[in-house]
Amino acid sequence: MSKRDLLLEIGTEEMPARFVAGAAAQLKEKVEKWLAAERLPYDAVFSYETPRRFAVLVSGVAEKQPDRNDEAKGPARKIAMDESGNWTKAAQGFARSNGVDVDQLYFKDVNGVEYVFARKSEAGKATKELLPALADVIAGMTFPKNMRWGAYELKYVRPIRWLVALFGENVIEMEIAGVKSGRVTRGHRFLGSQDVALTHPGEYVAKLSEQHVIVDPDERRRSILEQIHRLERENGWRVPMDEGLLDEVVHLVEYPTALYGTFDEAFLSIPREVLVTSMREHQRYFPVEDGAGNLLNHFITVRNGDSRALDNVAKGNEKVLRARLSDARFFYEEDQKLSIDSCLKRLETIVFHEELGTIGDKVRRIRDLAGRIAGQLELGNAEAARVDRIAEIAKFDLVTNMVGEFPELQGIMGEDYARKAGESDEVARGVFEHYLPRFAGDQLPQSAEGAAVSIADKLDTIVGCFSIGIVPTGSQDPYGLRRMAAGIVAILLDRGWNMPLDRLWDAALDIYAAQGVTKRGRDEVKKDLADFFALRLKNALQEDQIRYDVIDAVLSADIALVPDVLAKAKALMAAVQSDDFKLTVEQFNRAGNLAQKAEGDAIDEAVFTEDAERTLYKAYLSVREQVTGLDDQAQVLATLSQLREPIQSFFDAVMVMADDQAVRRNRLALLLNISRLIGAYADFSKLVFA
Numbered sequence: 001m002s003k004r005d006l007l008l009e010i011g012t013e014e015m016p017a018r019f020v021a022g023a024a025a026q027l028k029e030k031v032e033k034w035l036a037a038e039r040l041p042y043d044a045v046f047s048y049e050t051p052r053r054f055a056v057l058v059s060g061v062a063e064k065q066p067d068r069n070d071e072a073k074g075p076a077r078k079i080a081m082d083e084s085g086n087w088t089k090a091a092q093g094f095a096r097s098n099g100v101d102v103d104q105l106y107f108k109d110v111n112g113v114e115y116v117f118a119r120k121s122e123a124g125k126a127t128k129e130l131l132p133a134l135a136d137v138i139a140g141m142t143f144p145k146n147m148r149w150g151a152y153e154l155k156y157v158r159p160i161r162w163l164v165a166l167f168g169e170n171v172i173e174m175e176i177a178g179v180k181s182g183r184v185t186r187g188h189r190f191l192g193s194q195d196v197a198l199t200h201p202g203e204y205v206a207k208l209s210e211q212h213v214i215v216d217p218d219e220r221r222r223s224i225l226e227q228i229h230r231l232e233r234e235n236g237w238r239v240p241m242d243e244g245l246l247d248e249v250v251h252l253v254e255y256p257t258a259l260y261g262t263f264d265e266a267f268l269s270i271p272r273e274v275l276v277t278s279m280r281e282h283q284r285y286f287p288v289e290d291g292a293g294n295l296l297n298h299f300i301t302v303r304n305g306d307s308r309a310l311d312n313v314a315k316g317n318e319k320v321l322r323a324r325l326s327d328a329r330f331f332y333e334e335d336q337k338l339s340i341d342s343c344l345k346r347l348e349t350i351v352f353h354e355e356l357g358t359i360g361d362k363v364r365r366i367r368d369l370a371g372r373i374a375g376q377l378e379l380g381n382a383e384a385a386r387v388d389r390i391a392e393i394a395k396f397d398l399v400t401n402m403v404g405e406f407p408e409l410q411g412i413m414g415e416d417y418a419r420k421a422g423e424s425d426e427v428a429r430g431v432f433e434h435y436l437p438r439f440a441g442d443q444l445p446q447s448a449e450g451a452a453v454s455i456a457d458k459l460d461t462i463v464g465c466f467s468i469g470i471v472p473t474g475s476q477d478p479y480g481l482r483r484m485a486a487g488i489v490a491i492l493l494d495r496g497w498n499m500p501l502d503r504l505w506d507a508a509l510d511i512y513a514a515q516g517v518t519k520r521g522r523d524e525v526k527k528d529l530a531d532f533f534a535l536r537l538k539n540a541l542q543e544d545q546i547r548y549d550v551i552d553a554v555l556s557a558d559i560a561l562v563p564d565v566l567a568k569a570k571a572l573m574a575a576v577q578s579d580d581f582k583l584t585v586e587q588f589n590r591a592g593n594l595a596q597k598a599e600g601d602a603i604d605e606a607v608f609t610e611d612a613e614r615t616l617y618k619a620y621l622s623v624r625e626q627v628t629g630l631d632d633q634a635q636v637l638a639t640l641s642q643l644r645e646p647i648q649s650f651f652d653a654v655m656v657m658a659d660d661q662a663v664r665r666n667r668l669a670l671l672l673n674i675s676r677l678i679g680a681y682a683d684f685s686k687l688v689f690a
Contacts, residue, residue, distance in 0.1 A: 002063045003043070004168035006131070007201030009055035009185055010138055011162035017051065017251040019143055019157055021217065024049035024056075030137045031056050038130050039065045048205070048215035050254040052189070055215065057201050061167070065124030072098050074116040077107055091116055131167055135174035138163075152177040162186060169200050187211025188254055191305060212255040212306065221250045224302055227258035228286065231300060235260075238289045239300060245280055252284065253304035260288070261318040265297045267325045270332055273412045274402065278324045281406065285321065331401035335413070340421050343396035350398065356464045356517055359395055365464075365511050367391040370456035372507045376499050379448065386449045390430035393418060394453055397431070411435040437487045444494045451491050455504070458484035462532075463508035466525050467518040471532070485536045492562040493540065500560040505529050534559055541569050549688040550576065556683035567633035568682055575637060576687060587647040588640075588684045594656055595675035598668035607666040612646075612653035619646040620674050627677075640678055647674070 008031065015023065028047040035042055035058070043060030072094075074080060080091035087095075087102045095102045098118040107114045139154060146155035154160075154177045165172035165181035174181045185208065187193045192211030198204060205215055214220045224246065228239050249256070267275065272295050279285035285299040301317050303310075348360035356362070370391040374384040397403050397414035415432035419425065426449060433450025434457055436443055445451040462481050465471070472481050492499065505526055512518050518525075534555050541551045546569045554568045575581045608614050623639055630636045656671070658664045678684065 003060040005201035006058040006061045007166045007204055009053055009164035011053045011186060012158040012160055014051050015158050017248045020049050020051060020251040023157060024054040026141055027054055028056050034137050040127055049217055050215055057204060064126045067124050068122040070120045072118045077114040080116040128167055131172045132174050135176055139176050166201050188213050214255060217250050220256055224256045228300055231260055239286050249284055249302050253302055257303045257307050258300055259310045259314050260298055260300045261314040263297050263321055268297055270329055271416055274328050277406050277409055278328050282324050283321055331405055335400045335402055340393055340396050343399045346399040347395055355468045363395055365460050366456045368511050369460055369508055370453045373452045373456055383449055386426050387452050389427050390449055390453045394431055394434045437490055444491055451495055455488050455491055458488050459504055459508050466528055467512050467520055469519060471528055485533055489536045489540050489562055493566055496563045498561040498563055501533055502560050537565055546573060549686055553682040553686040556686060557680055564633060571634040571637045582689045584641045584644040585684045585687055587644045588678050591647050591671045592675045595671040598672035599665055601669050601672050603669050604666055607662055610654050612650045616646040616650040617670055619643055624677055640681060
């Protein structure tokens with residue numbers, strides 16, 4: 001079967017860098033699904049993107065669909081034919097639905113029963129007849145933000161300016177928002193030709209490269225890194241690589257050229273974080289360090305163009321950065337004139353949420369909740385005092401000029417300003433740490449004080465939102481509640497704090513109830529919180545490579561003590577490798593199944609009639625007492641496993657469902673109590689054994 005290459009390129013106005021890769025990936029996925037749906041074989045799909053285009057090149061697309069020969073199964077003979085041998089309405093309907101005449105139907109034996117069958121043959125269509133439908137694929141793409149232009153109804157990431165659609169050497173005819181497809185693409189906006197005619201898809205990458213457009217983002221990335229590394233070697237520098245910034249720069253340029261600039265050494269008196277943020281967030285510059293990791297008064301930027309007049313480009317960038325850093329220095333110096341107390345007063349005028357009060361209200365709630373957490377942790381007086389002070393001043397930097405200009409510096413500036421205001425190092429560090437972790441994989445608080453206030457801050461936001469009906473659904477989570485809950489779980493696991501989650505929720509709900517802002521019932525809110533945190537725990541366990549069935553087993557039990565949940569999961573992961581443990585689980589599940597028939601949990605030893613039930617009862621009491629004082633979850637599991645033999649002996653010797661109602665009820669009550677003890681650890685019925 002002959003093949004051709006297929007090329008689709010959507011040329012647009014400049015797209016935001018954060019949308020470019022997603023657009024290209026979406027087009028690739030949609031084209032692959034379309035090819036599969038149309039039964040069109042192909043060799044491979046390649047994706048390309050720049051700020052002005054996203055494209056797919058599909059190599060080796062068949063020139064026609066393969067012919068289809070399908071066999072459809074219909075009703076059984078007794079339904080398809082009447083007693084006289086005539087086709088029934090059921091058979092006639094089956095024939096119509098498959099596009100054949102009834103005289104083309106035939107019978108085949110399937111497992112001893114004859115069924116009617118129809119053979120459908122359909123010649124494959126020519127690929128060139130199908131390809132114009134790709135216009136719907138392109139127009140049907142979705143983006144985080146859309147816009148409309150002219151009088152067109154189409155909503156797209158940016159206005160479409162050109163379309164390339166080629167199948168081999170032929171143009172695929174289509175039109176989207178007034179733009180007709182063709183074979184003409186565009187080179188670099190300033191360095192290349194605006195009319196680059198393509199003869200066939202195979203020359204797409206090379207021809208655009210001649211026009212100063214590198215369409216492969218991986219190639220642009222390699223080029224940028226090679227140029228930065230060359231500047232490092234030539235100057236004896238070290239460039240700390242921010243992968244997020246690198247990704248953004250890759251999708252900001254079509255033809256990258258790296259260069260460096262210099263700024264006044266006097267600006268190095270500003271905190272490093274301020275300088276780096278100014279360079280990275282406003283200018284997309286890479287900071288430069290010496291071999292010891294000290295920030296230098298240089299930066300690296302990437303130009304969307306060639307190497308001509310780089311000195312002028314560097315001077316222009318230096319001028320812009322000078323203005324940015326001058327602003328930053330002014331903000332920093334002005335902030336030194338503020339007192340912490342004056343900043344705290346201003347928090348009373350900033351709304352946290354219209355239904356949850358001001359930032360000042362939130363600070364008071366955090367302070368109260370952090371104090372309760374410190375009490376649960378039984379922190380010493382000095383530590384508890386630091387927790388209280390951190391909670392009191394944690395948000396003061398939100399009203400500073402620097403955080404107003406760079407919100408991502410919250411906490412960072414708070415630590416710096418708190419230390420300059422005379423706060424202890426522990427308190428100042430805690431102001432920064434209470435924001436941690438800020439994102440997945442971020443560092444965690446290193447101090448108990450910072451961790452306690454971090455939990456209080458995040459918990460206050462989560463419980464407050466849930467109490468007024470703001471519960472994340474689907475992909476919607478505008479307040480970042482999932483991230484906050486994951487942060488709480490990560491802190492509890494990191495520090496091994498077995499603070500019951502339900503007690504934390506109750507503490508936060510008590511504080512909100514006293515404020516009088518809750519709109520939902522406590523039980524309803526706590527149920528939603530339990531489900532919400534269970535999902536965060538599930539994610540944490542998955543990251544720890546815990547098996548899905550083990551996760552289901554431990555999450556089906558009490559999840560209040562987060563470190564214990566992980567410890568149980570790890571203990572079960574080790575145990576499920578043993579064939580012997582499979583036998584233990586069988587006995588646990590056997591007891592659990594019958595326990596569901598119990599009418600109550602009261603056990604009367606006087607009603608026991610067999611030694612096996614007396615032995616099981618004594619074993620239950622002994623195991624219950626032993627596990628009560630155990631913290632090691634592997635030991636708890638080993639202790640529970642001691643019940644296996646008494647349970648097995650019980651079932652071998654005793655008829656649980658005895659005719660005597662009192663005996664039956666007593667035996668079921670025994671099994672119920674055992675099942676509850678075992679089930680408090682995990683739901684062993686969830687475990688899967690080969």
